[in-house]
Amino acid sequence: MHRVLAIALKDLRSVLKERTFLMAVALQLFVAMFASVLTFGLLVLYNPTYADIRETANVGLVGDAPVLESVLKAVKYDSIQKAMEDFKAGKIEAIVWLPKENLSSTNFVRIYLPKEEITSIKASVFLKNRFIEYEKRMRELRGIPGDSGLKIYSTSFKKEDVPEGASIPFKLIYVALIPLLMLTTAATVAGMYIDLITEEVESKTSYVLLASPLTPLELITSKMLAAMILSAALTPTWIVLLILNHVEVHNYLLVVVISLVTCAIFISIASIATLAGDREKAQLVFSLAVIAIIPLFFSSPLTPVGLVTRIAAGSPFEMYAVAACIASLSMLYPAALISQKLFRS
Amino acid sequence: MIMRLFSISRLELRKSKKKYTKSLILVLILLSSVALISAYFSAIEGVKSDNKLYVVAGPYAVNERHFLCYPLPLKKSIALVKAGKADAALGNLFIVTGKSEKSLAATDELRSIIQELFDRELYKRYGSKAFPVFISVEYVKREISYQIELARQGREGGIKGEQKEAQQSKAQIPVIKTPEKPPAPITKPITVISAQEKYVTPRNFSPPNLLGKLIYAFFFILPSYFAAQIFSSSLIEDRLTKRLDVLLSTPASPHTVLMGKFLPYLVLSIASVAAVSIVLGKSIAALIYVIPVILFFSSLQAFFAINSRSYKEMTFFVISTSLFVTAYIFIPAVFSGTIPVSKVSPITLMLSSFEGERVSVKEYLFSTFQFYAMAAVLSLLAAKSMTPEIAHSSRGIAEKAVFALSSLMGKEWHVFLVAIAAIPFVFMVEFMLLSVLFVLPPYYSVAVFIGIVAIVEETFKASIVLAAVKRNLLPYMSAIACGAGFFTGEKLILVLNIATQYNNLLLAQFFVFPLIIHISTTLLFAFLRHRPSFAISVASLVHFLYNMAVVMVLA
Numbered sequence A: 001m002h003r004v005l006a007i008a009l010k011d012l013r014s015v016l017k018e019r020t021f022l023m024a025v026a027l028q029l030f031v032a033m034f035a036s037v038l039t040f041g042l043l044v045l046y047n048p049t050y051a052d053i054r055e056t057a058n059v060g061l062v063g064d065a066p067v068l069e070s071v072l073k074a075v076k077y078d079s080i081q082k083a084m085e086d087f088k089a090g091k092i093e094a095i096v097w098l099p100k101e102n103l104s105s106t107n108f109v110r111i112y113l114p115k116e117e118i119t120s121i122k123a124s125v126f127l128k129n130r131f132i133e134y135e136k137r138m139r140e141l142r143g144i145p146g147d148s149g150l151k152i153y154s155t156s157f158k159k160e161d162v163p164e165g166a167s168i169p170f171k172l173i174y175v176a177l178i179p180l181l182m183l184t185t186a187a188t189v190a191g192m193y194i195d196l197i198t199e200e201v202e203s204k205t206s207y208v209l210l211a212s213p214l215t216p217l218e219l220i221t222s223k224m225l226a227a228m229i230l231s232a233a234l235t236p237t238w239i240v241l242l243i244l245n246h247v248e249v250h251n252y253l254l255v256v257v258i259s260l261v262t263c264a265i266f267i268s269i270a271s272i273a274t275l276a277g278d279r280e281k282a283q284l285v286f287s288l289a290v291i292a293i294i295p296l297f298f299s300s301p302l303t304p305v306g307l308v309t310r311i312a313a314g315s316p317f318e319m320y321a322v323a324a325c326i327a328s329l330s331m332l333y334p335a336a337l338i339s340q341k342l343f344r345s
Numbered sequence B: 001m002i003m004r005l006f007s008i009s010r011l012e013l014r015k016s017k018k019k020y021t022k023s024l025i026l027v028l029i030l031l032s033s034v035a036l037i038s039a040y041f042s043a044i045e046g047v048k049s050d051n052k053l054y055v056v057a058g059p060y061a062v063n064e065r066h067f068l069c070y071p072l073p074l075k076k077s078i079a080l081v082k083a084g085k086a087d088a089a090l091g092n093l094f095i096v097t098g099k100s101e102k103s104l105a106a107t108d109e110l111r112s113i114i115q116e117l118f119d120r121e122l123y124k125r126y127g128s129k130a131f132p133v134f135i136s137v138e139y140v141k142r143e144i145s146y147q148i149e150l151a152r153q154g155r156e157g158g159i160k161g162e163q164k165e166a167q168q169s170k171a172q173i174p175v176i177k178t179p180e181k182p183p184a185p186i187t188k189p190i191t192v193i194s195a196q197e198k199y200v201t202p203r204n205f206s207p208p209n210l211l212g213k214l215i216y217a218f219f220f221i222l223p224s225y226f227a228a229q230i231f232s233s234s235l236i237e238d239r240l241t242k243r244l245d246v247l248l249s250t251p252a253s254p255h256t257v258l259m260g261k262f263l264p265y266l267v268l269s270i271a272s273v274a275a276v277s278i279v280l281g282k283s284i285a286a287l288i289y290v291i292p293v294i295l296f297f298s299s300l301q302a303f304f305a306i307n308s309r310s311y312k313e314m315t316f317f318v319i320s321t322s323l324f325v326t327a328y329i330f331i332p333a334v335f336s337g338t339i340p341v342s343k344v345s346p347i348t349l350m351l352s353s354f355e356g357e358r359v360s361v362k363e364y365l366f367s368t369f370q371f372y373a374m375a376a377v378l379s380l381l382a383a384k385s386m387t388p389e390i391a392h393s394s395r396g397i398a399e400k401a402v403f404a405l406s407s408l409m410g411k412e413w414h415v416f417l418v419a420i421a422a423i424p425f426v427f428m429v430e431f432m433l434l435s436v437l438f439v440l441p442p443y444y445s446v447a448v449f450i451g452i453v454a455i456v457e458e459t460f461k462a463s464i465v466l467a468a469v470k471r472n473l474l475p476y477m478s479a480i481a482c483g484a485g486f487f488t489g490e491k492l493i494l495v496l497n498i499a500t501q502y503n504n505l506l507l508a509q510f511f512v513f514p515l516i517i518h519i520s521t522t523l524l525f526a527f528l529r530h531r532p533s534f535a536i537s538v539a540s541l542v543h544f545l546y547n548m549a550v551v552m553v554l555a
Helices: A002-017 A020-047 A066-072 A080-088 A119-141 A166-204 A205-211 A216-244 A252-276 A278-295 A306-313 A317-338 B002-020 B021-044 B074-083 B101-130 B144-155 B161-171 B211-240 B243-248 B254-279 B286-307 B310-332 B340-344 B346-354 B360-385 B397-406 B413-436 B442-468 B475-496 B498-508 B515-528 B532-555
Strands: A061-062 A075-076 A094-100 A107-114 A151-154 B053-057 B069-073 B090-092 B095-099 B133-140 B190-191 B198-200
Touching: A002 A216, A020 A166, A020 A216, A020 A252, A020 B021, A020 B310, A020 B532, A061 A066, A061 A080, A061 A119, A066 A094, A066 B413, A075 A080, A075 B442, A080 A094, A080 A107, A080 B532, A094 A119, A094 A216, A107 A119, A119 B133, A166 A205, A166 A252, A166 A278, A166 A306, A166 B101, A166 B310, A216 A252, A216 A317, A216 B498, A252 A278, A252 A306, A252 B090, A278 B211, A306 A317, B053 B074, B053 B095, B053 B101, B074 B090, B074 B095, B090 B101, B095 B101, B095 B198, B101 B397, B211 B243, B211 B254, B211 B286, B211 B310, B211 B340, B211 B346, B243 B254, B254 B286, B254 B360, B286 B310, B286 B360, B286 B397, B310 B413, B340 B346, B346 B360, B360 B397, B360 B413, B397 B442, B413 B475, B442 B475, B442 B515, B442 B532, B475 B498, B475 B515, B515 B532
Parallel strands: A061 A075, A061 A094, A107 B133, A151 B095, B053 B069, B053 B090
Antiparallel strands: A094 A107, B090 B095, B133 B198, B190 B198
């Protein structure tokens, strides 16, 4: 045990010395920042009010459409050519074209928006809301209920305004970002495990180590220990990062546990992959295995990914799945036993 | 030269042939097919890891996978929401929501489920009469932002002739086709797809993005990442086992060795892209968009393989750079069609060409030139690092890069060229920072951005000057050449007018005398060069203060 710890500590020291640890943290920061860019970008696309973009736009209307005209409050044009002229000159941001409004059958409306301009997002959100209103009016004119009439209240029965698309950032954080941070950590740590093992083999230092009373199993255990200690250091880092970004992480101790289990699963796979021979082959086998396993992690709520999503979001979760997850920590042992073969030949 | 190149490629192939035994190849094929099956399975099944994410209580059952339902009377349900045990309570045409982000998200999803049910019910009862409006959108290019940019330049004494040209083009009105009548029968209540246009109900109308198409791009890029990974692994192995030194002792130049080793993997990448385009039924023209990315990515990996100290360091570099490059090429594609700078990525162009859009030569050059240029610079640096004194030293990567740089510069005017060559890298780093920082409130983000730009630019310039000094070039002359080169590189982008929008965001038009600041900060660095980190900080601070002052005065 003492020997195992000594080797693990030696490896961790070299990781710190090469500043690879700092880089791993920077990597997490990077993933988190880009996820927030993506979240923000999608929000702006679907709901510009988030970015303080006011939903007004100068719209030109072409055609004989009295109801649409009253809903849109648009500038009226006689011909599409005239409207296009003003559109190209930047006087209006959108053209709505409905040649003849039909009160009893379907109206097909053509909209022209500027291409590759941010104003186009603003204008399209404005038009979307106006057209929902137009749809409601037209339905009512036909004696059909205009909208579902659904109301939203707070718990004190005051009317509540829930922005449309509020679920998009929420789901991106808990369904994509948190699992992604967990998986990046696991892949980084497992990749490092492969390096620790193959470096000893390829520089032939493993011969020296194994000539001492150290057994192959102990050598592998020490490398696994180093990798697990690194995971235990990296996981709280991304959780703190999230909390600093005002993301609420519930049950964070359990989140750490699930993340460590995921690291252990990846390290086990990496350990078996080292049997491929050198670093190049081992990393290749490992990457392929990881690519195969990651989609599966997202395909059920009972996987570590499904569990971490709900645990971090504070939703109810299955205790038995957590127990099964923790039990899979024991995978490390058979993996170590199998990969011993590397040192036999 | 060519013969040597091929013989090195042959050696590389023979090495991998020996390495990859039949059983290992079998394992790899097996794993790849498992990966394919698992990807296919998840694509069909969809994401299920978020099942039962929300808790809804109430007398009405919600049959949707995101919701866990507690069938309770309304009063008890509202009490649960109050206690934070449920996210929302569902009553008769109303939702009671809690205050947390999760409650709001649950309410939002519940609302869209109810909306969909309502639409379906309307269709059942009233048929197509209940859907009086369908809309279709066409995006039309106009030259507005371009004119604003020119007007600003005009104020600074810029090009007046082009302004006239822009006005002329404005006067031309394109012939507009009258839309063909879409087919009348409505099969589904939500969308009607005619031959050319897509008509949707107002609720289903959203701004364009290529998010859904991104998955295609992944299939095109991913196999090449693997090829690059094997290439760099093989390279680092050759370096550590000193096989590289043997190859270099032959008459083959470092460049030939590097290219010869890379050739088989390039062929592999091209073959994979071709295979993917056949499988997905896309044009083989995808190659012209993917190749610059492959070249850049592989040369980056080659540079790290030659310069990293250990496998561990290499692994971290590989993972970080893959993420970085992936983000740089994929994120802009998400915003294509709405944000002009999205064309900075070749992937955006590839996806829009799949959509049937024409990509102009200018757009192609704008997005790919930087990748070709960076690939050239990186492979040059990698080849220069392939000497035993750099490859086997235990120095850090940054120091080795400076070493490799110094071997590129024999005369002071070389410094000028190197500074120009640094511009694409600066562009890439600053673009990434800009896209990350735009999340911050604008009040801070301008200051933070200008600060980081100052640090990035000064660091690049300082490394070049340091490398020049290492080569015993005159420090102050090199500093002037470096500042001037940087300025020229920046202006080249402006003059070529390929990045109008980007410059707009970079506030480039505000900096009237950037030449002076570029040269004076490098001179400052050269003066303080014996304490490099202190010198970089001082130069960055001066740069930052200058830019801030210019922005304050002009804005």
